[in-house]
Amino acid sequence: MSKPVVAIVGRPNVGKSTLFNKLIGERLSIVDDTPGVTRDRIYGECEWDGRKFSIVDTGGIEPASSDVILSQMRSQAQLAIDAADVIVLVTDIRTGVVATDSDIAAMLLKSGRQVILCVNKCDTVGSPPPEFYEFYNLGLGDPIPVSSVHGHGTGDLLDLIVKDLPPEEEDKKEGELIKVAIIGKPNVGKSSLVNKISGEERCIVSDIAGTTRDAIDTTIENQYGRFTFIDTAGLRRKSKVEDSIEKYSVIRAQMAIERADVCVIMIDASVGFTDQDSKVAGLAHEAGKGCVIVVNKWDIIEKDDRTMIEYRKRLEEDFSFMSYAPMIFISAKTGQRLDRLFDLIKHVANANSMRIATGMLNDVLAQAVARVQPPTDKGRRLKIYYMTQATVKPPTFVCFVNSAQLFHFSYQRYLENRIRETFGLEGTPIRFIIRERGDK
Ligand SMILES: Nc1nc2c(ncn2[C@@H]2O[C@H](COP(=O)(O)OP(=O)(O)OP(=O)(O)O)[C@@H](O)[C@H]2O)c(=O)[nH]1
Ligand SMILES: Nc1nc2c(ncn2[C@@H]2O[C@H](COP(=O)(O)OP(=O)(O)OP(=O)(O)O)[C@@H](O)[C@H]2O)c(=O)[nH]1
Known part of the structure; x- marks a missing residue:
């Protein structure tokens, strides 16, 4: 894979x-x-x-x-x-x-x-x-x-x-594995999470000295399946000066993202959202990966019954470009909600590789078009003739339309949301490829 x-x-x-x-x-x-x-x-x-x-x-x-x-x-x-x-x-x-x-x-x-x-x-x-x-x-x-x-x-x-x-x-055996990259600023708790997970679950491969790339990954198995955490060597080697060079930590994160199915975007609850968080999240989004936003160190936040709701609301604004990503509040230290995290990772990985039959897709399209009319410009109305899914990871849909220009972003967003709702496509970016055909 x-x-x-x-x-x-x-x-x-x-x-x-x-x-x-x-x-x-x-x-x-x-x-x-x-x-x-x-x-x-x-x-x-x-x-x-x-x-x-x-x-x-x-x-x-x-x-x-x-x-x-x-x-x-x-x-x-x-x-x-x-x-x-x-x-x-x-x-x-x-x-x-x-x-x-x-x-x-x-x-x-x-x-x-x-x-x-x-x-x-x-x-x-x-x-x-x-x-x-x-x-x-x-x-x-x-x-x-x-x-x-x-x-x-x-x-x-x-x-x-x-x-x-x-x-x-060698690629084949990775089939049923879900590959996860944990990305985020220094000190958010990435290695703590891997350590916690690999300490508690059955570790299949971890830290084996060798010459294959697997040596830098950690694979675990639990009731939710098999998961490989990518580039945990890079996380462990954090004290060394070499990884402190900003440029390399970005390349490193990017390489991990490319190899992953799902990216866990980690935020430090005690620090809150920063521009750097949106930058790494943007890399995961552009690479078309499944994404989960994880707010770590939730144990040190003083909370009442509104805290999480408010925190979530703020982050939803910060991450508005990936509103599809589920959010979870955890503690790598205490292990709070780690079960739920695996559940989410699995869910998001499934969405990222989902294949939707053309017939069903076009039913949704017909309903969506009936409910909200496509936009017009100078008397010409957008027609979407047909839709089909071209690829997975991420789900990519080819739309045949009469005019690409008329297919405004807002209407794409609307269609995207209809498809997401119908098929439960949570946590994955979706792409549209627009193909023009002349008016019939
Ligand atoms: N209270 C609390 N502290 C945490 C939690 N997770 C991590 N920490 C602490 O945060 C600090 C940084 O954690 P690391 O796991 O080293 O962070 P990291 O993201 O791997 O850092 P880099 O390798 O520098 O990128 C450590 O002192 C951890 O003990 C948590 O859930 N709660
Ligand atoms: N004559 C000649 N010049 C080359 C060749 N390949 C690259 N160059 C020139 O060498 C210079 C450096 O090329 P880059 O590709 O930017 O080098 P780089 O190794 O990526 O450099 P950094 O980004 O600084 O690491 C440019 O002026 C290129 O045009 C080649 O095969 N023949």
């Missing part, structure tokens, strides 16, 4: 973003407009030789003094080691091998990951220049000459990437 992840690492300016863009081609995910959220283009989907995988560009290190670069590069590499199946180390033929390259190569080599060494900016076709051979000194095997700008060598690179991906069968 979850796609393998390929991470691109390397010094500033070696051409990582150029390579990334070349590899994903036009396949950049098209995201709808979410208020106030801009998504860095660090994640792309790629398909080569029948295999699908995600590529992450871990670039964007601020050029500063060289020792700062080295420490940032080390966190970048650590992120890749933790979370990627294949790592592409990009170097630059123009600068040759520099000390940082050797340092990072050694770190990657020690990790036991699949590492591919790419020598970029080999722009001339034919046999590579003599400088190319010094890259063998990095000890990562045969380097691949590439010109990201021209695209030379990228096919060979993709061949090697696909060869190094984990076998496809």
Whole structure:
């Protein structure tokens, strides 16, 4: 189910973003407009030789003094080691091998990951220049000459990437698992929640040293099913300086989100909502994941019978762009409502992967249109001919209409709500793809 992840690492300016863009081609995910959220283009989907995988560009290190670069590069590499199946180390033929390259190569080599060494900016076709051979000194095997700008060598690179991906069968066993990413600001209690859960439930895999990505996840089983909490290594390693670099914590969260079915968006009850909360929630929303808003540390709030209602109301305003997400008040410390949390996660995962038969969908459409007439403009009325579900995760509906322009956001919202109510689609974003056909 979850796609393998390929991470691109390397010094500033070696051409990582150029390579990334070349590899994903036009396949950049098209995201709808979410208020106030801009998504860095660090994640792309790629398909080569029948295999699908995600590529992450871990670039964007601020050029500063060289020792700062080295420490940032080390966190970048650590992120890749933790979370990627294949790592592409990009170097630059123009600068040759520099000390940082050797340092990072050694770190990657020690990790036991699949590492591919790419020598970029080999722009001339034919046999590579003599400088190319010094890259063998990095000890990562045969380097691949590439010109990201021209695209030379990228096919060979993709061949090697696909060869190094984990076998496809491994994906299958994840079928019945629900993958959960816990995301939120530092200190909201993410690791406390995982610790509490993994302490109380039967742990299937946890913290096993190894070279597969599973080692960073924690899988538990309980009466609600099997759940994998993603990237718990990143949560546990919190004291280390490396994860305190803001940029990496965002990339890390984003990688976890991409791999998840459901995102638990955690808010600290004693702090309340902040802009950063809306930012991470926005990432989960844009990625089309099931979402649950979890208000943690509820034990330390002084409450009366109105407190929760009022708190909920305020948060509903803050999270108005994901009004579909259920909200729950818990305590990772005392374990309050953790049962209910699993119940919700399961419910939301089901909604996120729900398939609705075309017939039923069009019945709902007909009723909705009869109840509230579609909008008109200059005497022309919106007609929605037909609707069908194209994909799940998230549920995505193709609507055939006479005019996309007439299909205003407010009417889309209305239809969305009708579909949600009818089919109990709680906790998942829904997407519409609009296809125009001329007036009949
Ligand atoms: N000649 C040549 N130039 C390249 C090639 N690939 C990238 N460049 C150039 O190298 C410069 C840096 O490229 P980027 O892709 O921004 O490098 P980066 O590694 O992502 O840099 P950071 O974002 O700082 O980490 C740009 O001016 C690119 O045009 C290549 O194959 N050949
Ligand atoms: N009272 C109370 N304290 C909590 C609760 N959950 C976590 N804490 C405390 O909050 C602090 C931060 O918890 P962590 O679990 O380390 O938070 P985190 O989100 O993993 O933090 P980072 O790893 O820095 O992102 C710790 O002191 C916890 O004991 C809770 O439900 N109630």
